[in-house]
Amino acid sequence: MALLNQQEQSQVAETITNIERQTDAELVTVLARQADDYTYIPLLWASVLALLLPSAVNYFPQLLNVHQLILCQWGVFILLAILFRLPKIQSRLVPRAVRHWRASNLARRQFLEQNLHHTHGETGMLIFVSEAERYVEILVDRGISAKIPDSHWQAIVSLFTARVAKGETAQGFIECIEACGKELQRELPASREKNELPNHLIILD
Template identity: 65%
Template sequence: MALLSESEQQQVRDAITRIERDTDAELVTVLAPQADDYTYIPLLWAGILALLIPGAINYFPQWLGAAELLIVQWACFAVLAVVFRLPAVTTRLIPRRVRFWRAANLARRQFLEQNLHHTQDGTGMLIFVSEAERYVEILVDRGISSRLGDDTWQGIVSSFTEQVKRGQTLQGFLACIEACGEHLTRHVPATHERNELPNRLIVLE
């Protein structure tokens, strides 16, 4: 299921179209459910906890036999492995630095895959969101970075990140696009009509 409905994605598309009328910047928006599947993490945690089960059980007055302990251990491993596979749970088992590192890598891959580095005047801009990691990043090409410093986007990213945490991803995108548009209109104004890259919201599977 898409992270945003078709009508919500259309709102993002319309917002980009409005902004690009007044700037040479080429905005691309990407939304990912999560940056990585972290396959090994649930199994690692389930295995560690399952290994600790026999020792924990032995603190209770009634001891179990070896066969019963083994069954309990395997049952715990199976249940925890399934529970820890839930995205909302998995991301909480991973250090914040690791989650952000994976999300940042995906953002940079998307910058290249969406050809944002191949625009005519180097005016590509990526607005990237990974929901599970609650990660937002804005990446720009040389035509924009030469006129606007990275600190320009810090406040916008912080506000968008808070909205993602509250489950307001659509509102975050619309506010972010509008805020970016204000800077781009002043510092990267439109010099001619063009539309090199698609305005649609790209939702990763």
């Protein structure tokens, strides 16, 4: 299932095009299904719990000998590693700080991969969303940050994050682009024709 359907993607692209006609900024939007598969998280939890097993067995030393304990540890590890891979369980095992850290890293990689640091006048802006983490971030190049403080975007990010949490990602993108556009038009009004970067929504599925 696509993160956004074709109609929604077209609406996002049209909104970007309209805003870019009125500002020197270059906007790029990226939507990721998930920032990381977190395969190491189930293994980490399974390992910790399996290693704690001998402590519990100490209370009942007559139940298991050393060889049985080792086999039991391996069995617990394998069982939990499989169980913790279930999406609903795995999502609860990943700390929020880890999820946001991975999403933030992906956002920064996308800023570089989409060449937002090579625009004329250093006016690139990335609007990044990772749905699974419910994470939204706006990254801008120096030409924008010199005129608009990064803290200005936080309120827009908060509103967009709330939209993502409700499953209204497409509407969130449109509102976010329009809100950013108003500020960009005021501080960086259009002074030239340009279209250095793609206007369509980039999806990392």
